[in-house]
Amino acid sequence: MKTCDEYQEMISTYIDVELTDTETSKLFYHLGECEACRTMMKSMFQLRSALFEIDQPKGKRNESVSLWKRRVSISFPIAALFAFFVITSAITFVQQVFFRKEFERPVRVEYISSKPLPTVYVIEPSKVQTHIN
């Protein structure tokens, strides 16, 4: 029968994906009954995370940060300017779509005449005869 110390060494091997399937089954059976070993498992993953952090360049955001938990902070004047821009754009858009005046609409010209259109003859330049009186 293994001791907790032996199981905790198996945890260390498990997190490195170096444990066999048989050993993994035994380990998880034990974890179901031992809170101390479960705590050690959690601590090993937390340690890994902490060690990963120190290898990152300072100032770089931790890659394990959840996308949904990011906080964005901007100054009030920039936020106010952004809000003003958004509102102005929205008002302009609404005006353009719903309140366009008639004369702003593109004009279509139709020629309407009751008289027949004049006949236009196209004369080729080479056939023009010059009459000199």
Next chain:
Amino acid sequence: METSSDAVLLEQLRNGHQPALGQLYTRYQERVLRYCIRLLKDSQSAEDAMQNVFVKLQSERNSIRNVHSLQSWVFTVARNEAFGELRRRKGEVLDEEIVWEGVLPDEELSGKNRREIVEAALNALYPSFREAIILREYEQMSYDEIARVTNTTVSSVKSRLFKARKALIEKLKPYLHDAP
């Protein structure tokens, strides 16, 4: 652009194709330097150790035979360089099963942020334990490969990693938490 494997580049190097050395340098330089810095805790010494690795790669290229992987060879040479420097600094570095190299009192940790505390704790580990953590956590090497680089057994690698992690967890317990 096709990337040549280590074996291909090594063969090219043996045939006198110097650009192959440049490609291998580009491939391994940063990792080897980072490994040496973590072991030696001094960037100048680490830089010297790293350069010596590639000098040896050039000078011993024809004698690198039956090597399981060039990565193992590179890190083994880097380890030998780093441990050689440690011996020069402190006398014989024994592979004793002492986890902490020195005392890391809690007073020394106060006032530091979490990153600095974790870094200080890692640096306080005995070199053989610190190196096991570095090769596993940062170089993602398998136990087999770590055993080859450190000239020890897989069983010894398992044991060192467990003892190092357990010691770090005990020391860093107040500072460990789930990722935000």
